[in-house]
Amino acid sequence: KLLLLLLGTSTSMNLKLNFLPLIYTLYIYILNKMNVVIRLITFLCVCLFVSVQPQGIGEPSVYHAVVVIFLEFFAWGLLTTPMLTVLHQTFPQHTFLMNGLIHGVKGILSFLSAPLIGALSDVWGRKSFLLLTVFFTCAPIPLMKISPWWYFAVISMSGVFAVTFSVIFAYVADITQEHERSTAYGLVSATFAASLVTSPAIGAYLSVTYGDTLVVILATAIALLDICFILVAVPESLPEKMRPASWGAPISWEQADPFASLRKVGQDSTVLLICITVFLSYLPEAGQYSSFFLYLRQVISFTSATVAAFIAVVGILSILAQTVVLGMLMRSIGNKNTILLGLGFQILQLAWYGFGSQPWMMWAAGAVAAMSSITFPAISAIVSRNAEPDQQGVVQGMITGIRGLCNGLGPALYGFVFYLFHVELTDTDVAHTESAIIPGPPFLFGACSVLLSLLVALFIPEHMGPGMRPGAYKKHSNGAQSHSHSPQGSGAEGKEPLLEDSSV
Incomplete structure (x- = not known):
């Protein structure tokens, strides 16, 4: 016009x-x-929000969340070896830099969308958004063999909905009591590790024996199975009476604004300390996830089978750490000290990666990396314990949003540091790598970042005051016969800050 x-x-x-x-x-x-x-x-919206029924198989449980996470990341784990090959073939020059940019865009989009999806799941329930996030996270899988350029483009754009963990942690918070959440979060995180125990090895074997096409087809089928499982078997975890609004209620811009959560962080000393700890510790972890397997294969000269075995061993150790060890530590030394211990292991692991140039050094550092995986479940537990049940999606969305920001900045930072120190995949000289004082410069930068995170975490309060305990069970007792607590009289109970101040 x-x-x-x-x-x-x-x-x-x-x-x-x-x-x-x-x-x-x-x-x-x-x-x-x-x-x-x-x-x-x-049509898609109608199919998603009308045909998706809250009823599933049985009562909502942590095991429903575990199956969803396992299938999603098992499908992606199968593609570990083919993806490294396709990445190097598509971007033969400055591979680390391009890899960082691709995952950087995805992470930034995840950061921008996480608060909105978390707030919407508080209103419309978790099941529909589990379906939405899993679908778009797995959407790039079949494109790997159809068009590599479109594959990497869709990976970047899928970050808008790549916040499955935000919805999963809110789902778990809906169905667990406060004292059960650290164990439940550890189980979910351990399932993520378990999905990577065998899938890379299976994918590497199938790729060598039958070709990458079969691996992509199998991964696509598993992703479809995950979607069908959510549609048929996963029950809704958030009852209507627990939702702050009905269907069609407007979502305020403050709830959808990704920077609103960051502004809210500064109003509460405890939240501020936790969020800074998450940012400084997860920034190098996100960069490591995006480039480490590529680094092992092309710089340390691991074979595809060795990379798959490395992932399996570290995954098994991570499962033990996040189930058996995490529970013991939470009961014996407390939540805060568990976080500090995990950060200490992470510093040691990253420093080892940075200075190591021999394969045995990577294996030893991998064992330490498994112990460092206890940090985020412990942080999630301390966050969820101090949030209202109808605010769990917003709170977990805030933490996941910070992790999403790290998922954008971390890979880009690692790619830039690799580029800055001339660590390339073309004509890599193994002897030069072995003789270098710092073979992996980004990992040493990461160790310094986690050291700062450890110093910040020292100021997180050891014990929360009575006012910081979640009042949701009281809050929702008005219409619930099963709760005997009296309702809170304050009309501002659901307002910011999500975690109240306590003395530091």
């Missing part, structure tokens, strides 16, 4: 006559395409 208006003001009648049919045809074409897109989006 703007072009037609501009043509209408033109003094040249010939220009009007020559371009008017073309502009009109283009206008009709775009209008028709937009109608098709609008109909498609409407």
Whole structure:
């Protein structure tokens, strides 16, 4: 219409006559395409929020969340070896830098969308958003063999919905008591590690024996199985009476604004300390996840089978750490000291990665890395213990949003540091790597970041005051016969800050 208006003001009648049919045809074409897109989006929304029934198989449990996480990351684990090959073939120059940019864009988009999805799940329930996040997270898988360029492009754009852990942790918080959450979060995190124990080895074997195409087909089938499991078996964890609003209620911009959570962080000393700890510790971890397996294969000269075995061993040790060891530590030394211990292991692991140039050094550091995996479940437990049940999605969305920001900055930072120190995949000289004082510079930068995180975590309060305990069970007792607590009288109970101040 703007072009037609501009043509209408033109003094040249010939220009009007020559371009008017073309502009009109283009206008009709775009209008028709937009109608098709609008109909498609409407159809998908109807299918998602109307046909998805809250009933599933049995009562909501942690095991439903465990299966969803396992299938999603098992599918991605199968693609570990093929993805390294496709990445190097698609970007033969500055592979680490391009890898960092791809995952950086995905992480930034995840940061921007996490608060909105968390707030919407508090209103509309968890099941629909589990389906949404898993679908879009797994959407790039079949594109690996169809078009590598589109595969990496869709990976970047899938960050808008790549916040499965945010919804999963909110799901778990809905169905567990306060004293059970650290164990439940550890089980979910251990399942993530378990999904990577065998899948990379299976993917590497199938890739060598039958080719990458079969691996991609199998991963796509498992992703579809995960979607079907959510549709059929996963029950809704958030009852209608626990939701602060009904269907169709508006979501405020403050809830959807990713920077609102960061502004809210500064209003509460405890939240501020926790969030700084998460940021400084997860920033190097995100960069490590995006490039470490590529680093092992191309710089340390691990074979595909050795990389798969490394992932399996570290995964098994992580499962033990996040189930058996985490529970023992939480009961014996407390939540805060568990966080500090995990950060200490992470510093040692990253320093070892940074200075190590021999394969045996990587194996030893991997064992330490497994112990460092206890940090985030312990942080999630201390956060969820101090949030209202109807705010669990917002709180976990805030933490996941910070992790999403790290998922954007971490890979880009690691890729830039690799590029800055001329660590490339083309014509890599193993002897030069072995003789270098710091073979892995980004990992040493990461160790310094986690050291700062450890210093900040020292100021997290050891014990929370009575006012910081979640009042949700009281809050929702008005209409629930099963709760005997009296409702809180304050009308600002659900307002910011999510975690109240305590003395430091």
